[in-house]
Amino acid sequence: MNVAVTRRISSSLFRSGLQKGSSIAIGYMPVAFTFGLLAKSSGLSLFEAVGMSIFVFAGAAQYISLTLFAAGISGFEIILTTFIVNIRHLLMSASICEKSADDPKWKKALYSFFITDETFSVSAVQRGNVQAAFMLGVGLIAWSSWVVFSGIGYLVGSGLPTILQESMGIALYALFIGLLVPSARKSFKVILLASIAAVVNSILTFNTPLSTGWTIILSTLFAAVLIELVWKGEKTDA
Amino acid sequence: MLDSYIWIILGMAAVTYIPRMLPLVAFQTESIPPILRGVLKNVPYAILGALIFPGIVTFNGELWMGIVGALTAFIAAYFGASLIVIVISSIGVLSICSLLFA
Numbered sequence: 001m002n003v004a005v006t007r008r009i010s011s012s013l014f015r016s017g018l019q020k021g022s023s024i025a026i027g028y029m030p031v032a033f034t035f036g037l038l039a040k041s042s043g044l045s046l047f048e049a050v051g052m053s054i055f056v057f058a059g060a061a062q063y064i065s066l067t068l069f070a071a072g073i074s075g076f077e078i079i080l081t082t083f084i085v086n087i088r089h090l091l092m093s094a095s096i097c098e099k100s101a102d103d104p105k106w107k108k109a110l111y112s113f114f115i116t117d118e119t120f121s122v123s124a125v126q127r128g129n130v131q132a133a134f135m136l137g138v139g140l141i142a143w144s145s146w147v148v149f150s151g152i153g154y155l156v157g158s159g160l161p162t163i164l165q166e167s168m169g170i171a172l173y174a175l176f177i178g179l180l181v182p183s184a185r186k187s188f189k190v191i192l193l194a195s196i197a198a199v200v201n202s203i204l205t206f207n208t209p210l211s212t213g214w215t216i217i218l219s220t221l222f223a224a225v226l227i228e229l230v231w232k233g234e235k236t237d238a
Numbered sequence: 239m240l241d242s243y244i245w246i247i248l249g250m251a252a253v254t255y256i257p258r259m260l261p262l263v264a265f266q267t268e269s270i271p272p273i274l275r276g277v278l279k280n281v282p283y284a285i286l287g288a289l290i291f292p293g294i295v296t297f298n299g300e301l302w303m304g305i306v307g308a309l310t311a312f313i314a315a316y317f318g319a320s321l322i323v324i325v326i327s328s329i330g331v332l333s334i335c336s337l338l339f340a
Contacts, residue, residue, distance in 0.1 A: 124282035170307035174328035194287030
């Protein structure tokens with residue numbers, strides 16, 4: 001394939017990534033906004049709050065760190081907690097790897113920065129391989145929204161009407177449901193995987209002191225391994 | 239000298255990036271054993287279940303809000319709406335219900 005054709009394909013993949021990522025961008029708005037607002041009340045500077053969104057880019061961990069910063073916990077413990085909360089990305093990275101196109105390592109290293117629950121889910125349910133240009137499109141628009149709205153939240157404070165703020169919190173769940181339903185309609189295996197993980201995660205959440213990061217890892221692995229071992233039906237596409 | 243918060247934030251960034259990057263860069267896609275490939279293919283669908291439950295039933299501490307939002311998203315998704323339409327309609331319906339009933 002000549003260079004011009006490759007470029008054209010990449011740029012259309014990138015644009016399709018931006019498009020698929022725009023629903024994540026909307027979902028991140030209220031979450032990032034609230035993060036900015038809380039960061040201010042936890043005593044971080046604007047520079048630190050936005051810096052954290054730029055470099056860490058991980059919702060749950062950033063929220064938890066605010067509580068720890070405010071409580072005066074040591075830096076080591078904050079970093080360790082962040083690591084534990086975010087270790088689930090290992091699983092997502094491995095899953096993307098299984099499905100990734102043959103892109104150069106530096107491109108994979110670049111787009112791996114953008115792996116979150118949401119960008120992962122959007123890319124992983126796409127047909128065919130995960131291409132670098134596509135992942136970069138999804139990641140960049142989601143990350144931009146995260147960074148910009150962290151800053152706006154910090155500066156504007158509690159300016160948004162409460163009802164809208166509360167209702168916007170549903171966005172990420174709506175996104176997850178929107179990603180799951182089309183696959184679930186076509187495959188009973190998908191329904192089983194999601195249901196088992198949902199039940200196990202609920203049991204772990206309400207009955208053990210494990211943090212959310214761990215309950216998600218354990219319930220996902222449990223469902224994924226169990227179904228792989230016992231499922232004898234359709235083999236293709238999940 | 240930089241403020242110590244900055245060092246903590248950079249440390250957080252490092253421990254977040256490494257698990258994101260390592261498997262993707264270190265594994266050779268073709269050399270993953272078939273059973274592990276099968277498990278990894280299952281991961282996206284399982285994780286979606288875990289991300290939705292139990293979070294959605296404790297959403298804002300109000301069960302009805304989670305149900306209304308989830309039902310709207312489900313119906314929109316079932317009829318083939320695009321992701322962005324699913325997300326916006328879910329926010330819209332929930333806002334209207336909050337205005338009317340809460």
